[in-house]
Amino acid sequence: MVSNDSAAHLTTEPCLLWVPVPDPACGEALARRLLDRHLAACVNMLPAMRSFYRWQGEVAADDEAVLVVKTSQAMAAAATACLVEAHPYELPCVLQLPVAGGYQPFVQWLCAEAAGPQAEGA
Numbered sequence: 001m002v003s004n005d006s007a008a009h010l011t012t013e014p015c016l017l018w019v020p021v022p023d024p025a026c027g028e029a030l031a032r033r034l035l036d037r038h039l040a041a042c043v044n045m046l047p048a049m050r051s052f053y054r055w056q057g058e059v060a061a062d063d064e065a066v067l068v069v070k071t072s073q074a075m076a077a078a079a080t081a082c083l084v085e086a087h088p089y090e091l092p093c094v095l096q097l098p099v100a101g102g103y104q105p106f107v108q109w110l111c112a113e114a115a116g117p118q119a120e121g122a
Contacts, residue, residue: 014110015076016097017069019083020051026088027065033086034069039079041113044068071114078116 017040021027024047031043046066053060071079080094087094099107 012107012111013073014099014102014107015071015073016099017067017071017076017079017083018093018095018097019067019069019087020049020064020093021067022062022064022088024065027067030083030086031067031069034071034079034082037078037082038116038118039075039082039114040069040071041110042070044070070110072111074111075114075116079114 019030021030024045027043027045027047031040031045034040034043044067046068049064049066051062051064069079069083076096080096083094084092
């Protein structure tokens with residue numbers, strides 16, 4: 001059933017969060033934090049990348065891991081807040097990436113799993 005209600009629309013739309021972390025141990029802790037709170041359905045971790053960036057007037061380079069968080073648009077803000085609260089960086093990168101489409105049974109599972117803290121009692 002298709003609804004014109006924007007709130008209903010958001011609960012069925014997936015999105016991805018791109019989140020660099022200093023190491024895989026930190027990435028695993030953040031992933032489990034999101035999953036325990038039902039703010040994501042799945043978190044993939046790419047364990048090794050090299051980041052080059054400008055920070056406080058200097059060019060820096062660091063080895064990092066990156067999380068790809070699969071969540072719903074409805075939970076993206078709560079997932080972002082949860083990540084920022086526990087992330088060790090002074091200014092964590094959490095970028096929300098829209099998803100243009102996908103295999104609908106998977107999208108439905110994703111949005112059902114990323115239903116927020118109220119899902120814990122389900």
